[in-house]
Amino acid sequence: MTPISLNINGNAHTVEVQDRALLADVLRDNLKLTGTHIGCDTSQCGCCTILMNGDAVKSCTVLAVQADGARITTIEGLAKGPDLHPIQVAFSQCHGLQCGFCTPGMIMATAGLLSNTPQPTDAQIHEGLSGNLCRCTGYIHIVESVKQAAKAMQELPV
Amino acid sequence: MNARFTPSRQEDLPLITGQGHFTADHNYPGMLHAYVIRSMHAHARITQLNLDAVRAYPGVRWVATAENLNALGAGTIANPVTVKGKQGEDQIQALMPLLAEDTVRFVGQPIAMVFAVSALGAQDAAELAEIEFEVLEASVDPDKTTLSTAVQLHPNAPRNVSVHFSSGDAEPVNAAFAKAAHTSQLRVLSQRLMGVPMEPRAVVAIHDAATGVTTVHTPHQGILGMRNFLAMASGASPESLKIDANDVGGSFGLRGGAYTEHAALVLAARQFGCAVSWVGSRSEIFLSDWHGRALILNGEIALDAEGGILAIRFKDRVDAGAYNCMMSTFIGTRNLSITMGGVYQVPALYMESEVVYTNTTPVSAYRGAGRPDIAYAIERLVDFAAHEHGFDPIALRRKNFIPENAFPYKTANGSTIDTCLSGKLLDRALELSDYAGFEKRRAQSVSQGKYRGIGLSTFLEASGAGNAPKDQAWGEFNANGFLYVYGVTGPSGQGHSTSFASIIEKALGWPADRVRYEAGNAKHKLLGNGTGGSRSLYGAGSAILAMCHKMLESIKPHASKTLGVDIDRLHFENGVWVADGLSVSTETVVDALASEEKTALNALGEASSGATYPNGCHIAEVEIDPTTGVTDLLHYCAVDDLGQVISPQLDRGQVHGGVVQGWDKRFVNRWCTTTKASC
Numbered sequence: 157m158t159p160i161s162l163n164i165n166g167n168a169h170t171v172e173v174q175d176r177a178l179l180a181d182v183l184r185d186n187l188k189l190t191g192t193h194i195g196c197d198t199s200q201c202g203c204c205t206i207l208m209n210g211d212a213v214k215s216c217t218v219l220a221v222q223a224d225g226a227r228i229t230t231i232e233g234l235a236k237g238p239d240l241h242p243i244q245v246a247f248s249q250c251h252g253l254q255c256g257f258c259t260p261g262m263i264m265a266t267a268g269l270l271s272n273t274p275q276p277t278d279a280q281i282h283e284g285l286s287g288n289l290c291r292c293t294g295y296i297h298i299v300e301s302v303k304q305a306a307k308a309m310q311e312l313p314v
Numbered sequence: 315m316n317a318r319f320t321p322s323r324q325e326d327l328p329l330i331t332g333q334g335h336f337t338a339d340h341n342y343p344g345m346l347h348a349y350v351i352r353s354m355h356a357h358a359r360i361t362q363l364n365l366d367a368v369r370a371y372p373g374v375r376w377v378a379t380a381e382n383l384n385a386l387g388a389g390t391i392a393n394p395v396t397v398k399g400k401q402g403e404d405q406i407q408a409l410m411p412l413l414a415e416d417t418v419r420f421v422g423q424p425i426a427m428v429f430a431v432s433a434l435g436a437q438d439a440a441e442l443a444e445i446e447f448e449v450l451e452a453s454v455d456p457d458k459t460t461l462s463t464a465v466q467l468h469p470n471a472p473r474n475v476s477v478h479f480s481s482g483d484a485e486p487v488n489a490a491f492a493k494a495a496h497t498s499q500l501r502v503l504s505q506r507l508m509g510v511p512m513e514p515r516a517v518v519a520i521h522d523a524a525t526g527v528t529t530v531h532t533p534h535q536g537i538l539g540m541r542n543f544l545a546m547a548s549g550a551s552p553e554s555l556k557i558d559a560n561d562v563g564g565s566f567g568l569r570g571g572a573y574t575e576h577a578a579l580v581l582a583a584r585q586f587g588c589a590v591s592w593v594g595s596r597s598e599i600f601l602s603d604w605h606g607r608a609l610i611l612n613g614e615i616a617l618d619a620e621g622g623i624l625a626i627r628f629k630d631r632v633d634a635g636a637y638n639c640m641m642s643t644f645i646g647t648r649n650l651s652i653t654m655g656g657v658y659q660v661p662a663l664y665m666e667s668e669v670v671y672t673n674t675t676p677v678s679a680y681r682g683a684g685r686p687d688i689a690y691a692i693e694r695l696v697d698f699a700a701h702e703h704g705f706d707p708i709a710l711r712r713k714n715f716i717p718e719n720a721f722p723y724k725t726a727n728g729s730t731i732d733t734c735l736s737g738k739l740l741d742r743a744l745e746l747s748d749y750a751g752f753e754k755r756r757a758q759s760v761s762q763g764k765y766r767g768i769g770l771s772t773f774l775e776a777s778g779a780g781n782a783p784k785d786q787a788w789g790e791f792n793a794n795g796f797l798y799v800y801g802v803t804g805p806s807g808q809g810h811s812t813s814f815a816s817i818i819e820k821a822l823g824w825p826a827d828r829v830r831y832e833a834g835n836a837k838h839k840l841l842g843n844g845t846g847g848s849r850s851l852y853g854a855g856s857a858i859l860a861m862c863h864k865m866l867e868s869i870k871p872h873a874s875k876t877l878g879v880d881i882d883r884l885h886f887e888n889g890v891w892v893a894d895g896l897s898v899s900t901e902t903v904v905d906a907l908a909s910e911e912k913t914a915l916n917a918l919g920e921a922s923s924g925a926t927y928p929n930g931c932h933i934a935e936v937e938i939d940p941t942t943g944v945t946d947l948l949h950y951c952a953v954d955d956l957g958q959v960i961s962p963q964l965d966r967g968q969v970h971g972g973v974v975q976g977w978d979k980r981f982v983n984r985w986c987t988t989t990k991a992s993c
Contacts, residue, residue: 174434176434184338184339185341188341189332190332190335190336190338190339190341191331191332191333191334192332193336193338193512193513193563194338194514194593195512195513195514195563195596196514196596197595197596197597198596198597201512201596203512230332231330231331231332232331232332232333234331235331240319240330240331244330244331245319247326247330248319248321248322248323248326248327248330249319249322251322251323251963251964251966251967253326253329253330253807254564254807254808254809254967254968254971255511255512255513255561255562255563255564255806255807256325256326256328256329256330256334256561256563256807257334257336257511257512257513257561257563257564258512258563259329259330260332263330289512290512291510291511291512291564291566291971291975292512292564292807292967292971293967293970293971293974294967294970294971294972294973294974294975295970295974296970297966297967297970
């Protein structure tokens with residue numbers, strides 16, 4: 157077991173992990189942050205996407221020990237109290253979710269995309285979310301959600 | 315950078331904030347974790363099963379084998395539908411044991427289960443299993459599995475046939491073909507595929523020794539189906555099982571009944587008195603979730619000289635996989651026959667289907683479960699016949715549509731279709747897709763070295779009448795002024811809560827945001843059907859509407875008192891109570907009641923809805939790069955008769971999702987099984 161330190165959603169945590177433990181499992185099992193979902197074992201579905209030091213990464217493809225010292229944002233940390241993030245608002249308003257299992261990963265991938273590309277084209281949205289799968293929506297409302305979120309984030313004061 | 319808002323669906327807030335509650339999110343203290351040891355062979359005899367090292371591994375509490383589970387009273391995977399064969403003979407059944415006894419018949423078939431204090435520990439221990447196989451010849455091709463040269467999977471099923479079914483009358487069909495001016499035949503393959511809900515199949519079971527009830531958290535489509543099929547598989551009584559799921563990450567037909575893991579976990583939880591969890595990895599779920607489709611549809615059509623359809627017949631091959639599990643018989647018999655004339659007026663219809671065994675994962679329901687397959691086959695057949703015999707494919711369709719004044723229309727093999735406005739739907743689809751401008755667009759593509767094509771399909775499906783004779787809904791107000799509604803149908807992304815609340819708001823004048831829908835509260839002992847076959851909104855929704863009408867009767871005396879008018883003068887219209895020029899809303903009336911008066915307001919609604927016949931016309935336009943084969947879907951137009959629309963945004967989402975899974979089937983999703991090293 158190896159002790160690691162993580163800053164998760166603004167809170168410092170120290171956890172003992174197996175060397176083989178995946179960050180996704182540590183977030184879910186050790187820290188009870190079950191909003192990060194696991195939908196595959198091949199790094200294809202994107203349900204486990206989080207922000208690690210500001211970048212969107214698939215937490216099932218990161219060993220927990222690799223994240224030692226990292227700043228992590230999970231879906232639980234995106235909203236500030238009762239105020240939801242514009243991406244969360246947009247996904248609901250545009251009906252960008254149905255069963256909701258892929259949604260945390262979609263939202264976090266969108267957060268990563270929009271931090272690097274605040275006004276994405278359709279092609280950039282498709283590329284930015286190409287690592288996230290959804291079986292319910294057909295993606296049309298998801299793309300609309302991303303566009304609305306980008307617009308809302310532009311209009312809000314920084 | 316944050317905003318307050320009202321979610322557009324009741325379901326949304328937890329799901330967008332990471333507060334959803336899916337099965338794998340349950341984490342009880344002291345919970346055991348299960349891992350399934352599966353077959354790596356398509357067909358083999360187990361000659362040695364030595365699990366001593368697995369049992370001895372640190373943290374392992376139990377290793378279940380077929381022998382163990384049978385000793386605990388386990389049953390088999392349910393096969394709820396059987397049919398008579400064409401000669402009236404009984405269907406042969408090959409029921410799947412929870413764990414393989416001496417022979418494995420598909421890759422992924424469960425052989426043993428390891429229960430340990432950690433998930434990784436269970437997996438580590440499982441790797442120590444010593445299993446020796448005598449590998450047998452495998453039969454994986456549904457076309458060849460009935461040949462005398464194919465290996466027989468089950469001793470009771472000669473030629474690997476479970477049943478040879480027929481529907482309709484062969485004689486008038488044969489006569490029509492004999493006199494036809496034109497005939498065409500076409501083989502349509504609806505390939506085996508995977509349903510792949512995003513939430514992997516998972517089970518968490520916890521037993522309460524005091525009550526004798528085992529609570530089973532698992533994604534499902536309706537509590538009663540899951541509970542009853544789990545009772546069959548586990549040997550537990552239905553009354554001793556409580557099915558629970560807060561959130562379900564997609565279902566698509568796969569979540570209707572219990573698998574091995576459900577039953578084994580119930581038995582383990584009862585044995586150990588603690589919670590037990592199994593969460594499938596995607597790789598093993600590809601192998602072990604019931605597969606979908608796997609249908610070979612051989613159609614023939616007879617036309618008169620003017621293109622009038624005289625008869626259609628099908629000879630279908632239905633690959634059940636290695637065992638009869640869940641819905642494969644229903645798909646391969648009832649669902650392939652009930653709408654086999656499509657949207658057309660066909661004087662003579664006849665079909666036969668053979669349900670056969672192969673050494674593959676068992677097949678069950680997936681999105682429409684045979685109905686989209688036969689709809690596709692009919693359209694391909696009509697289109698093919700038009701091209702083969704020089705008819706315009708649109709005109710040929712239009713000539714043969716069931717006339718609008720013929721409904722309810724009884725088909726030649728006995729289905730009664732309520733309505734289908736094919737001509738209007740076709741007109742709208744042609745307009746939206748600019749069908750008339752296609753040749754011009756094709757010429758442009760050709761000038762750029764590309765191929766361009768346009769495909770048109772009408773469809774008619776029978777929605778699921780359901781196994782339960784009726785749907786019930788129970789409504790009750792709580793002291794805090796929320797209307798709780800309980801039903802059987804379990805949502806998996808369709809937005810049941812939002813749509814049901816919308817029905818209630820309109821019918822009862824009670825605000826939708828003060829309605830809570832819950833599927834599966836056992837205390838109300840409701841009858842009803844699960845989610846499936848596009849039936850929840852009209853089936854359960856009708857029961858909820860009936861509940862509202864009864865609830866209005868309970869509220870009426872209070873409204874009379876609030877307005878100070880005689881109850882006989884009071885009536886409810888447009889969401890408010892009115893009498894003598896006075897009016898008051900249901901919300902005002904109920905909110906003013908004392909707590910005990912509120913909680914005394916309750917009503918049971920029920921409805922028997924049967925099947926409806928959703929239909930539509932879709933047109934797709936694609937461009938293909940002949941040098942790479944890459945196909946771009948340029949335009950897709952879906953015109954659907956949805957009946958009464960409750961939530962337009964949700965309907966759009968449902969159609970988008972369905973269309974893209976259709977695209978998935980055409981371009982992406984194919985399960986390929988071969989006895990050779992390549993596919």
